[in-house]
Amino acid sequence: MNDIFSDYFAQRDNFLTRLDARLKVVFVIMAIILTLGSRKVFVPWCIILSVPVILLSLKVPLKIIIHRICAPLGIALSILCIQTFYYGGTPIWRLHIGALSLTAYAEGLRYGYAIVLKIMASTSWVLFLSMTTSLPKLLEAGLWFKLPPAWIEVCFLTYRYIFVLLEDAKTVFDAPFRSLRSLGVLAGTIVIKAYDQSIATYEAMMLRGYKNINQDLVTMERFKTADFLAVFIFGLILIALGMSC
């Protein structure tokens, strides 16, 4: 379970992980905007196919890529179904289940297909960012972009303790009593553990002089030569995307 949530791959040392997080954030946001604005089908298809290839070349296991794509793919397919059956006026197919009759429309299918491609292409960009940039670096970049410090601090704590909670959840799930598998008991146990943990963490923070959010904990590094090279490459990709819109 940890593999799906972990940013272990972003901690590895390679050209893309070494690049400044701010650059990657700006690039991915612009790429998503251009992808969403694209009217041609081949643009999202290119992204959907090329991002996994890049990630595989960084030795990210295919299983992890598929796991991470599954959730947005599920949402995208639901949207495709809704669009196909509830939007349009040219019937292409009818489904009868007892008294229930569903009609698929050509316009809905086309529209839904375009939405699916855009969702999956945008998700691929996010996947690219999350596999090449650790969450602390993303949050540091967020602070540099003047996101609210309180929100960033909560994200830092969430990032830290999500793995502790996952361990606790695993321990409870592995308990020999089958009755503990009841979702209510499991959730209750995790909530109590989280509550205890929050008190202990608060005390530890107080003992190390915590008063308020302190942005001095975060220091962004200066841009390096490789970052300027990346600006050039990212720029070319964005121009290509823009021209294909």
Next chain:
Amino acid sequence: MKAIEAKEVYFSYPDGTAALKGINISIPKGEFAGVLGGNGSGKTTLLRLLNGLLKPAQGDILIEGKSIKSIDRDALFTKVCTMFQNPEDQLFSPTVAQDIAFGPVNMGLSREEVRKRVSAALAAVELSDCAQRPIHALSFIQKKRVCLAGVLAMEPEIILLDEPTSCLDPAGVSSIMRLLKNLNKQKGITFVMSTHSVDLVPVFIDRVIVLDKGIVVQDGAPQAVFSDSDKLKSAKLRLPHIGHLFEVLKNEDGHNIEHLPLTVGEARQELKKLWS
């Protein structure tokens, strides 16, 4: 000079459990003191009173001669630091360097000074190559070391250790204890360590305070404290294994043993004497 003094300290929890009943202790500067006791003896409560997390119901705690009540929070957290039993409680930042920097940043130090202290603390716990690693990627012993580094970076005069060796394998116990002892010797930091690992005490600790049901039942050098095994048993403790072996040799096999050895070195000397 006294680093810590507790004078007639009483403390009860809101449910009425009397955790400490008139504690009197005095720990000189630079001493490595161990608070020994069974589960529920009041060890952790005592540490939480010494670091100011709890306030005594009666009595007073003095830090370097000043009542803890008169020391403001900012001054107290720079003088007295605590290493928690569970590293997950203490490590709340996403990366090692950020966690170690947390205390120094809150002390208002310059960025340069914070960077220096983080590097020095990482070097002291032999984790210099882990600065940018996320905390969840560390092993348990590494997490313990990062906890210690976070405390060392604040350069406190007193460090309270709540069972620092719990859940560690034997090699981990030795490595952490050696590290603490070296810091105690080299930097003159006063350590107060709560533990129920009696085997560690004679090897690393200068002075032992035994707690039982919230009362100090013994206080002195390990040799003196471990000479009365009955008192230890009543406090839900035991002699170190080596001491127990020699006690049996003395009492049941009638060997002439003058001083009860508590460490491997002492036992070796005693055995040499017996065999000669």
